[in-house]
Amino acid sequence: MIFRLGYVAMTLNLADCSPSTTVTVANFSKLSDDDTRLYKLRKITQKNLHNTLRILRYNEAYNIKVFRFTSKLVPLATHPLTEGWDYAKDFEKEFKEIGDFVKSRDFRVSAHPGHYTLINSKSKEVVKSSIKDLEYHVRVFEAMGLEDYKYKLVIHIGGLYKDKEESIERFKENFVMLPDGIRKRLILENDDKSYTAYDVLNICKELKVPMVLDVHHHRCVNNGEDLEDLLPEIFDTWNGEAFNPKVHFSSSKNPKNFRSHADDIDVDEFRSFLDIAKKIGRDFDVMLEAKNKDVALLNLSNKLEKIEGIKKINEGEFEI
Numbered sequence: 001m002i003f004r005l006g007y008v009a010m011t012l013n014l015a016d017c018s019p020s021t022t023v024t025v026a027n028f029s030k031l032s033d034d035d036t037r038l039y040k041l042r043k044i045t046q047k048n049l050h051n052t053l054r055i056l057r058y059n060e061a062y063n064i065k066v067f068r069f070t071s072k073l074v075p076l077a078t079h080p081l082t083e084g085w086d087y088a089k090d091f092e093k094e095f096k097e098i099g100d101f102v103k104s105r106d107f108r109v110s111a112h113p114g115h116y117t118l119i120n121s122k123s124k125e126v127v128k129s130s131i132k133d134l135e136y137h138v139r140v141f142e143a144m145g146l147e148d149y150k151y152k153l154v155i156h157i158g159g160l161y162k163d164k165e166e167s168i169e170r171f172k173e174n175f176v177m178l179p180d181g182i183r184k185r186l187i188l189e190n191d192d193k194s195y196t197a198y199d200v201l202n203i204c205k206e207l208k209v210p211m212v213l214d215v216h217h218h219r220c221v222n223n224g225e226d227l228e229d230l231l232p233e234i235f236d237t238w239n240g241e242a243f244n245p246k247v248h249f250s251s252s253k254n255p256k257n258f259r260s261h262a263d264d265i266d267v268d269e270f271r272s273f274l275d276i277a278k279k280i281g282r283d284f285d286v287m288l289e290a291k292n293k294d295v296a297l298l299n300l301s302n303k304l305e306k307i308e309g310i311k312k313i314n315e316g317e318f319e320i
Contacts, residue, residue, distance in 0.1 A: 002283045003274070004317050005301065006066025006108070011055050011294040019052040020072040028081060038085065044075045045087060049094040056101050063314035064297065066246075066285045069111045069140070077136045078129075088143040099144030108243050108285060109146070111137050112154040119178070120158035120171035127174060134182045141185075149184040150242035154212055157188065157195040157203065164194075168203060175207060187212050189248065192220035192259050197230055204237045211237045214248040215273055216289070220259050228276050235282050245282065249273065250289040263291040267303040274310075278320050 010019055021044050031037045052073065059067055076082045088095065102109050117130040137153050161167050175183065188204050189212040190197040197218045204211040213234045218227060238245040251269055253260035265288055277284060290296035298315060305312040311319040 001278055001281050002313070002317060002319050003277070004066050004108075004285045005297050006064060006068065006285060006287050006316070007293050007297045008068045008112075008287065008289055009070040009293070011058055012292060013294055014051075014054060014058055017051045017054055019048045019055060020070040021048055022072050022075040025076065025079065025081065028076060037081075041075055041082060041085065041087075042090060045073070045091060046094065048073050048075075049091055049098065053094075053098050053101065056098065056105075056107065058294075059107070059316075060105055062294075062298070062316060064294070064316035065106065066108045066287060066316070067110075068287060069109055071111055071113055071137065073140060074136070078132050088139060092143070095140070095143035096145055099146050102144065102146060108246075110152045110154060110246075110287075111140075113137055115156070117155055118158040119155070119174045120161075120167050122161055122170070131178070131182070134178075134186075138181050138185060148242070151185065152187045152210070153182075153185045154187055154189050156191045157200060160194050164199075168195075168199070172203065172207060175209075187246075189214050190217050190221075192217040194221070196222050196225070197227070197234070198223065198225045201230060201234055201237070205233070209237065210241055210245070212246050212248055212287075214250075214289075216248070216250040216252065216261070219252075227273075228279070231276060232280055235280060235284065243285065245284045246287060247273075247284060248287045248289055261289055261291055264296045265290050265300045267300060267307075270300065270304075271307065274320060 011017060023040060023044060028037060028040065031040060052069065056067070074087050077087065113133050117133045118126055119130050121127050121130070134153065141151050157168065157171050159167060187210040188200050190200040197213055200211055211234050213231065235245040249265065249270060251262040251264070251266040252258045253262045288297050288300065301312070301315045304310050304318055309320060313319060
């Protein structure tokens with residue numbers, strides 16, 4: 001059984017390499033005229049795209065094939081102040097270069113729209129804004145030439161709104177109404193407060209959508225379900241998909257801030273999860289959600305190499 005490691009959005013090992021530089025609405029509004037504002041947007045976007053390609057090249061050097069793009073590649077992309085700006089056309093070459101790199105190296109890339117993307121909201125305006133945000137993410141993927149639906153967007157179920165069952169039904173109703181270009185890219189994740197792994201698994205089975213298990217979130221909120229019982233069915237939601245099942249993994253910062261992510265990954269916790277996963281015997285990928293990003297991945301990689309029964313293929317890939 002083979003598993004691969006990935007990380008989120010940015011690297012700490014490359015200097016001046018943020019792909020998420022942005023500008024606040026307040027500062028953007030203060031700029032003197034439309035030309036100045038457009039210049040600012042273009043300058044930031046160009047640097048973000050340049051740094052994204054730098055990160056992908058760095059990942060290739062370390063054999064890290066699983067990566068999550070930042071949602072902030074294009075500053076203020078969904079804000080009314082930038083309406084009419086065709087960033088995909090302005091940076092056609094840069095987007096394509098990123099996409100060509102991803103495809104030629106067979107990278108697994110994804111994105112994770114923010115917590116304000118709530119398609120089960122009771123507010124029609126919030127749902128409308130959420131769809132607009134999803135459209136932005138899809139547009140970025142398409143600008144890169146990543147039209148294949150195997151390049152996914154991870155979202156949560158959303159809020160409880162004082163009635164969990166009603167909120168789940170509203171999610172399902174809104175989900176099936178989404179345009180194909182969005183809906184076929186979505187995969188669902190359990191959260192750390194409201195919707196358990198068991199909840200999300202049942203939703204995914206009904207909607208026929210892949211599920212991303214967040215192991216840390218499962219520890220934060222559950223109804224006593226054993227992960228060993230859930231994991232085979234969670235992995236089965238990926239049947240027929242181009243990529244293997246994917247899980248999110250992080251360690252708790254400390255007992256007081258249990259829900260917060262630690263800087264690094266606790267190797268003993270990770271090994272405990274591997275003991276569960278290897279009983280299934282199915283290849284899978286792991287998105288590490290640690291504050292130290294790539295440094296946390298490489299630290300974990302070095303520790304796993306020393307554990308009996310785990311064979312290191314390269315920095316980002318292991319066999320057990």
